[in-house]
Amino acid sequence: xxxxxxxxxxxxxxxxxxxxxxxxxxxTLYGLYWYKQxxxxxLIFLMMLQKGGEEKSHEKITAKLDEKKQQSSLHITAxxxxxxxxxxxxxxxxxxGQNFVFGPGTRLSVLx
Amino acid sequence: xxxVTQSPxxxxxxxxQQVTLRCSSQSGHNTVSWYQQALGQGPQxxxxxxxxxxxxxxxxxxxxxxxxxPNYSSELNVNALELDDSALYLCAxxxxxxxxxxxxxxxxxxxxxx
Numbered sequence: 089x090x091x092x093x094x095x096x097x098x099x100x101x102x103x104x105x106x107x108x109x110x111x112x113x114x115x116t117l118y119g120l121y122w123y124k125q126x127x128x129x130x131l132i133f134l135m136m137l138q139k140g141g142e143e144k145s146h147e148k149i150t151a152k153l154d155e156k157k158q159q160s161s162l163h164i165t166a167x168x169x170x171x172x173x174x175x176x177x178x179x180x181x182x183x184x185g186q187n188f189v190f191g192p193g194t195r196l197s198v199l200x
Numbered sequence: 201x202x203x204v205t206q207s208p209x210x211x212x213x214x215x216x217q218q219v220t221l222r223c224s225s226q227s228g229h230n231t232v233s234w235y236q237q238a239l240g241q242g243p244q245x246x247x248x249x250x251x252x253x254x255x256x257x258x259x260x261x262x263x264x265x266x267x268x269x270p271n272y273s274s275e276l277n278v279n280a281l282e283l284d285d286s287a288l289y290l291c292a293x294x295x296x297x298x299x300x301x302x303x304x305x306x307x308x309x310x311x312x313x314x
Contacts, residue, residue: 092242130204130290130305131243176242190235190242 092191111177206306223291
């Protein structure tokens with residue numbers, strides 16, 4: 089089984105709608121990262137969360153880390169077609185930076 | 201544009217052949233990591249190089265090998281290709297080991313093994 093699970097697997101929303109993507113770990117998290125990937129291309133780093141309760145925002149994207157639940161959520165407000173892509177979470181699974189894993193990704197489509 | 205370039209962008213090889221993928225790092229970055237991303241999955245860590253030395257390896261067999269050169273560009277070599285090696289191969293460069301997860305990723309090389 090995957091160490092990081094993401095839900096939903098895919099999402100189709102109408103432009104202007106809000107949406108949330110979740111990333112859940114089966115183990116303790118030492119750092120949680122969110123990336124965006126356009127199909128077949130490289131990853132773009134969005135933000136990093138390290139402390140429980142931490143929340144960061146970049147433009148219309150907000151990410152939160154719930155350390156107790158070993159879970160992070162990515163929230164997009166007023167989605168736009170430019171938000172379409174694959175959102176991946178990644179995490180440090182130890183405190184030495186030697187075990188970094190990615191989730192399977194959530195494919196987001198935004199309909200104009 | 202991240203400043204990380206990979207070549208070639210696409211490649212088709214036959215099972216059993218060998219392949220070399222190349223990565224040119226962002227200027228000044230001395231750390232490079234390679235990932236394999238199968239269709240519909242997240243990237244899997246292959247290995248990382250720091251100042252020309254391997255500095256960590258994922259769960260990949262020895263037929264996956266790498267090199268980092270003095271100018272910090274890098275190669276990924278895969279011998280005895282198998283059908284399951286078909287994937288997008290990503291390299292990422294970062295400044296030192298401290299913040300590898302905020303690395304800059306290249307566009308990837310899509311390898312198809314037939």
